[in-house]
Amino acid sequence: MTQSPFSLARRLRAGETVFSAWCALASPIVAEAIAREGFPAVVIDVQHGLWDIAATVAAIGAINHAGAAPVVRVPLNDFAFVSRALDAGAEAVIAPMINTPSDAHAFAAVAKFPPLGERSWGPQRAMTLQGRSVSTEYLREANEGTLTLAMIETPMALANVDDIAATDGIDALFIGPYDLSTALSGGTAQDVQAPEVERAIDRIGEAARKAGKIPGIYCRDAERALAMVKRGFRFVTVGSDLSLVREGAAAQVQALKI
Numbered sequence: 001m002t003q004s005p006f007s008l009a010r011r012l013r014a015g016e017t018v019f020s021a022w023c024a025l026a027s028p029i030v031a032e033a034i035a036r037e038g039f040p041a042v043v044i045d046v047q048h049g050l051w052d053i054a055a056t057v058a059a060i061g062a063i064n065h066a067g068a069a070p071v072v073r074v075p076l077n078d079f080a081f082v083s084r085a086l087d088a089g090a091e092a093v094i095a096p097m098i099n100t101p102s103d104a105h106a107f108a109a110v111a112k113f114p115p116l117g118e119r120s121w122g123p124q125r126a127m128t129l130q131g132r133s134v135s136t137e138y139l140r141e142a143n144e145g146t147l148t149l150a151m152i153e154t155p156m157a158l159a160n161v162d163d164i165a166a167t168d169g170i171d172a173l174f175i176g177p178y179d180l181s182t183a184l185s186g187g188t189a190q191d192v193q194a195p196e197v198e199r200a201i202d203r204i205g206e207a208a209r210k211a212g213k214i215p216g217i218y219c220r221d222a223e224r225a226l227a228m229v230k231r232g233f234r235f236v237t238v239g240s241d242l243s244l245v246r247e248g249a250a251a252q253v254q255a256l257k258i
Contacts, residue, residue: 005130006145008041008069008091012172012214013144017234019225020071022218023241024049028059030241035066043071043237046081047096053084057125060089064129071149079110083119086111089126092147094174099156101163108169111148113139116169147171149216149235152204153179161204165211172214172235175204192220205232 011018020041023031026049035042042063044056051059060070072085073094082093095107109117119142127138150164151157153176157164165173177192184196191197201217208215209232216235219225220243225236 005132006091006141008071009145009147009171011040012147012235015234017229017236020235020237021241022237022239023059024051025241025245026050026052026055027241028055028062031059032062032066034241034244035063035068039068041069041071041091041235043073043094044090045073045240046085047073047075056085057088060085061125061129064089079106082107082110083122086119086142086146087123087126089123089129091145092149092171094149094151096151096176096179097153097157098150098164099154100160101167104150104164104167104170107150108148108167111146112143112169116143143169147214149174149214151176151179154183158200158203161207162211165207165213170213172216173204173208174216174218174235175201176218177201178218201228202231 008018018040020043021034021039022043022045023034024045031042031044044051044059046056056072063070069091070089071092071094072090073096074081074085076096082095085093093111098104098107110119111117113119123138130138132138148170149172150170151174152161164170177197178190180200181190181192181194181197184200205215214235215233217228217233218237219228221239225238228236
């Protein structure tokens, strides 16, 4: 089962809430298996994960064929990877440390075709995954169909959040709560539920909604994810492949009383 073109954008732009898995282990098979369990989207974390370009391309195809939307978090300041991920078939790109409107504009420029941006042409793999052979069909839908998620995770980004959200070509604000909590605590804590972090989370969500953009956030588990949905977040990632493996192994070891 392959995914229909630009399914993630269609669902989010229609007002749906979408839960996504998160994969760091550089295993396309693991990413595919998680997608086949029913997640409608899977994030490939190239920034902090173990992925190289070959594994990323393989995982994008595997996730697509499993019926989910592939999403890629690119490395810090690597806007060249944005275009490569989209050309390979990613339906959305998460860019870390978008701290200023200038950062947001640079991100949008490489993700969107003219007149909105400056993305150059080369989505052969993306078109293949969508079953397209006519380039103008992809070109006509790509700016609306591929999503840009700007990560808000620093005090500077928080101060600029309204201007970032208002940037043409930015489709969503995405919260990295662990970096945000680290930054707001001055590097002394990673309490994602500290009062100042919770206030910042609500502030970012409000900025996204005010600008007509999609509010998104990373969550450590399903309980936190459901709580964030109640607070208005609509693209919500849950846990990671590593946490799933560790928790599953720990449960078996506990049952065996090793």
